[in-house]
Amino acid sequence: MGHYAVQLGKAVGLHVTATYGALNTELVRGPGADEVLDYKMPEGAGLRSPSRKKQDGVVHCAVGIGWSTFKPMLSGAGKVVDITANVSTVLMSVVHWVTFTRKMLVPLLL
Structure with missing residues (x-):
């Protein structure tokens, strides 16, 4: 992938x-x-x-790697698009959206 x-x-x-x-x-x-x-x-x-x-965008294609791994390597408004999204990914993305976080985890739900 x-x-x-x-x-x-x-x-x-x-x-x-x-x-x-x-x-x-x-x-x-x-x-x-x-x-x-x-x-x-x-x-x-x-x-x-x-x-x-620093990365502006990341396409996350593997399971078992958490948000905390990506956050330090992102630019100020960097985004991680997670194509292996699960319930915790969706919940984390909602927290980012609600708190107006600039660095965001974005689940790709297919």
């Missing part, structure tokens, strides 16, 4: 930082990710990009 997000981001001219597991390195680099992070390494697990750029 994440490789589609990389392709879409590159198609509209975005700088794309992608995470991967050791077996999926080429799957992420092939579509043209500008930066890649191995999520099994400390930098990758903390989602700290090599360029130290």
Whole structure:
């Protein structure tokens, strides 16, 4: 699923930082990710990009990674679109919306 997000981001001219597991390195680099992070390494697990750029938007494609992991790496009004949304994701997004939080978690409900 994440490789589609990389392709879409590159198609509209975005700088794309992608995470991967050791077996999926080429799957992420092939579509043209500008930066890649191995999520099994400390930098990758903390989602700290090599360029130290803050992210304006994140497409969250994996389960088991909480909002607190994304918040420090977002720009001032950064958004995380979670395509693996569950009840807690929806509740957190409602809290963000009600409190007018600039950094937001946005569930994608299909």
